[in-house]
Amino acid sequence: MAVKICGTGSYTPSYVMDNNGIAKLVDTSDAWIRERTGVERRHIVSKETTVSMASEAGHRALLRAQITAAEVDLIIVSTISSNVILPCAACEVQKALGAVNATCFDLSAACTGFVLAYNTAAAYLASGVYKTALIIGSESLSNLTDWKDRSTCILFGDGAGAAVLQADSRKMYLPKTHSDGGKGGALSLKSRHDWNLLGTEHPSDGDGYFMQMDGKTIFQFAVRKVPEVIREVLEENGLRQEEITWYLLHQANKRIIDAVARHLGEPIEKFPMNIQEYGNTSSASIPILLDEMAQKGMLNAGDKLVIAGFGAGLTWGASVYEWI
Ligand code: ACO
Numbered sequence: 001m002a003v004k005i006c007g008t009g010s011y012t013p014s015y016v017m018d019n020n021g022i023a024k025l026v027d028t029s030d031a032w033i034r035e036r037t038g039v040e041r042r043h044i045v046s047k048e049t050t051v052s053m054a055s056e057a058g059h060r061a062l063l064r065a066q067i068t069a070a071e072v073d074l075i076i077v078s079t080i081s082s083n084v085i086l087p088c089a090a091c092e093v094q095k096a097l098g099a100v101n102a103t104c105f106d107l108s109a110a111c112t113g114f115v116l117a118y119n120t121a122a123a124y125l126a127s128g129v130y131k132t133a134l135i136i137g138s139e140s141l142s143n144l145t146d147w148k149d150r151s152t153c154i155l156f157g158d159g160a161g162a163a164v165l166q167a168d169s170r171k172m173y174l175p176k177t178h179s180d181g182g183k184g185g186a187l188s189l190k191s192r193h194d195w196n197l198l199g200t201e202h203p204s205d206g207d208g209y210f211m212q213m214d215g216k217t218i219f220q221f222a223v224r225k226v227p228e229v230i231r232e233v234l235e236e237n238g239l240r241q242e243e244i245t246w247y248l249l250h251q252a253n254k255r256i257i258d259a260v261a262r263h264l265g266e267p268i269e270k271f272p273m274n275i276q277e278y279g280n281t282s283s284a285s286i287p288i289l290l291d292e293m294a295q296k297g298m299l300n301a302g303d304k305l306v307i308a309g310f311g312a313g314l315t316w317g318a319s320v321y322e323w324i
Contacts, residue, residue, distance in 0.1 A: 009060025038254020042157030054138035078113030111311025113283030137283035157279030161287025177317030
C-alpha cells in the first residue's frame, strides 16, 4: 500500500519584511543577504499564530481534497514554534476545523519535521490504522529569533503548509531518515521552561532562549548529507536520478540547494525554490512549496518527487512520492 496526496494548502502571513527592513535592525544589507542566502523577504506573524496558520492551511487542503473535516482520522502538526504547549497544536487545529473524529498529536523535528510527518502518516495509512490524514508544518520562527543577531535573523520566516493523505493501492516507496544527536549543539534553543523549583533561577531573556546556530557547521552538514540521503532513498527504491522530476528540498539557503544539485549532477531547474519570498520556514517550507507547485499546475500525473529535509537535531531524511 502507498499513499496519495488528495489536496494541499498553505497560509503565509500578510506582513512582509524585506531585506532592507532587516538592515534597519542589524548591520547587514540586502545585497549580502541575497548573495549568501537567496532570501529577499520573509512573511512574519502579526495577528496570526502557529495554530491559526496551521488551521487555515489545513482548511485549504481539505477544500482542495474535497474531504470533510469529519472524515479526517489523523492530524499531525510538525512544529518547533507552537504558541501552545498544552493542548498540542494538532488538537487546537482539530477544534478549529471541527475534525471531531481525528486522533491528534504534534511532531518536533525542526526542518526535517514535514518529511517525518509524511512518513509517520504514510506508515499508519499503509497499515490500515487510519484512513485519512491531515499533515501540517507550521512555524512562527520570528518568535524564536534574536532580532539583534545578524547571523540568524536574516534567515527565518513564518508560515504553514498542509497535505491531506489517503491510502492508495500502488507500491509504497520506503523513506530514508537519519539523526545525529551528538551534533545537536550546532543549532539549539532552550525551552523557557528549562528551570526547576529547587534548582536554577527562573530564566529571563538571556543567552540560549533564542535560536543559536553555528551556520558553517549546518551548511557543511547539509551539503554533505542531503545528496547522500537522496542517493540512499533512490537506491532503496530501485530508482535512477533520471526518473525524478522534482527535488523539493527544505528551503534553508539557496546556496545549499545549488550545492546539492551540483553534487548530484542534476540541473538546478529540477529544484524548485521559494526561499526568496519566505526565507527558512523550517517544517513549513516543503509543504508551502508543494502547495505552490500544485496551484501553479507544475505537477503532472506520473511525476516522481523527492522531498528532503535537514536541520536541528541533527536530523535529515528523504522520501519519494509519485504524483497522481
Ligand atoms: N550581514 C553582513 N555580514 C554578515 C552577516 C550579515 N547578516 N552575517 C555574518 N556576516 C559577516 C561575518 O561577520 C563574517 O565577517 P568576517 O569575514 O569579517 O568575519 C562574514 O560575513 C562571513 O560570515 P560567515 O558566517 O562565514 O558567512 P556564511 O557565508 O557562512 O553565511 C549563513 C552565513 C548564511 C548563516 C550560512 O552559514 C548558512 O546559511 N548556514 C546554514 C544555516 C541554515 O540553513 N540553518 C538552518 C538549518 S534548518 C533548521 O533546522 C532551522
